[in-house]
Amino acid sequence: MFTEIKYRKSALLLGLVALVFVIAGCVGNTSGGEEGDKSFAGTQFVATDAAAGAIALAVTSTRLSVGATTGFTVTVTDANGATVPNVQISCDTEEGLALIEPTTGEEMTGGFGTMSGVVGCEAPGSFQIGCRLPIGGNKRKFQRIVCEGPVPSGFTGFSGAGGGGLGGGSFVSEDGGAGGTDTSGFSIQSVKVADDGNLSGDGSFEIDTSQGTCGTPPDTTSEPFFDSFLVVKVLNNLTSEVRCNSLTYTIPNSGISGFSTSSSISFVGVADANGSEATFVVHFMDANSGGKLPVGASSNIGSIGFRNVSVRLSCKTDLESFSVSKSVSLSFDNYSRCTS
Incomplete structure (x- = not known):
């Protein structure tokens, strides 16, 4: 009995000694030096300027x-x-x-x-x-x-797509961020046109300048032909409400008397403060039997193709008046609005 207990104690002692050596072997020198590389730069991705690659x-x-x-x-x-x-x-x-x-x-x-x-x-x-x-x-x-261009007939964009968050590339100063007071914090995000009678949609870049007919003779009907509206989306990062009361447009080389067509349109648009977005729908062109008449113009505009149309909003806060501008390429052509 005594011999058996003594043997078990000896075996336990040898086991403990072996365990110590195993632990010591596992610790080894894994620090990579005296201090090691605590940032792990170069061995894994770290989201810092120094190590992000x-x-x-x-x-x-x-x-x-x-x-x-x-x-x-x-x-x-x-x-x-x-x-x-x-x-x-x-x-x-x-x-x-x-x-x-x-x-x-x-x-x-x-x-x-x-x-x-x-x-x-x-x-x-x-x-x-x-x-x-x-x-x-x-x-x-x-x-x-x-x-x-040109914009394919009937093309209205890519349904369900994202993007557009970079705006038009206009710079917003640091004070123009949410909660700022610099008027550069108010910007036009996009300009499109509603030309198909749907004033609640996203709009497009096409303006139908001539009314045709739908169907096959003798069973024909007049093509749907609507007034055109500018759809202007704005972002207000200021701490105060912004009210816009006029929109000035310019169509270069419009073909009307050989000059650009420009006019100011009165309207009322309000954008709430602190990062709010708003959409202004402004009457742009009247549809008539001869085509489309821009507001303030004396003659209809024809199928002149693409023009970089500039839009300027005149706005004000409680403290000051200011204006913001953006250009957009619109296509003036004979587009079909027939549904079948």
């Missing part, structure tokens, strides 16, 4: 026809140039360039450190797409895409 944005085609689409790819690398999976990327576009995929603007990089998407041209012009890393990374890239 880089983000690259590539667009398949930077020149498209209106209505066409193209792909883009975002690649994230760490400080050593290795691609980084499972990092959330946020992308957005300027108004006129639709973000078709991902519609929410956010997606994780895959196993090879990349994410891909699709954008589409909704209007003629030059628009940017921008993508960035998480806020801590402070890394972002932009690419410009040129969209060329």
Whole structure:
């Protein structure tokens, strides 16, 4: 009995000694030096300026026809140039360039450190797409895409697409952020036209300048032909309400007496404070038997094709009066409004 107990104690002692050596072997020298690299820079992705590495944005085609689409790819690398999976990327576009995929603007990089998407041209012009890393990374890239006309007949954009959050590329000063007082915090986000009788929709970039007929002779009816309205979306980041009381438009080389057509239109539009958005629908053109007559003009406007129409809003707060402007490419042509 005594011998058996003594043997068990010896075995237990040998086991404890072996365990100590195993633990010591596991500890080893894993610190990478006296202090080690506590930021883990170069061995994993860290969202800081020093260690975030880089983000690259590539667009398949930077020149498209209106209505066409193209792909883009975002690649994230760490400080050593290795691609980084499972990092959330946020992308957005300027108004006129639709973000078709991902519609929410956010997606994780895959196993090879990349994410891909699709954008589409909704209007003629030059628009940017921008993508960035998480806020801590402070890394972002932009690419410009040129969209060329004409707008395909009946094309009204890409249903369900996102984007447009970059506005028209206009700069907003630091005091123009939400809660600011600088009037640059009030901006026009987009300008479109309602030309199909639907004043509650998103609008388009097409103006039908001539009324035709629908159907096959002798069973024909007059083509639906409506007044045209400018649909102006604004963003008010000021701490006070903004009231706009007039809109001035200019159509260059309008074909009316060989000059530009410009006029001021009175209306009342109110945008609430602190980051509120508002949409102003302003009567722009009268439909008549001869075509479309711009408000304030003496003659109808014809099928003159694309024109960069400028729009200026005259507005005021409780403290001051100011104006904001934006240009948009509109197509003046003989579009069909027949439903069948």
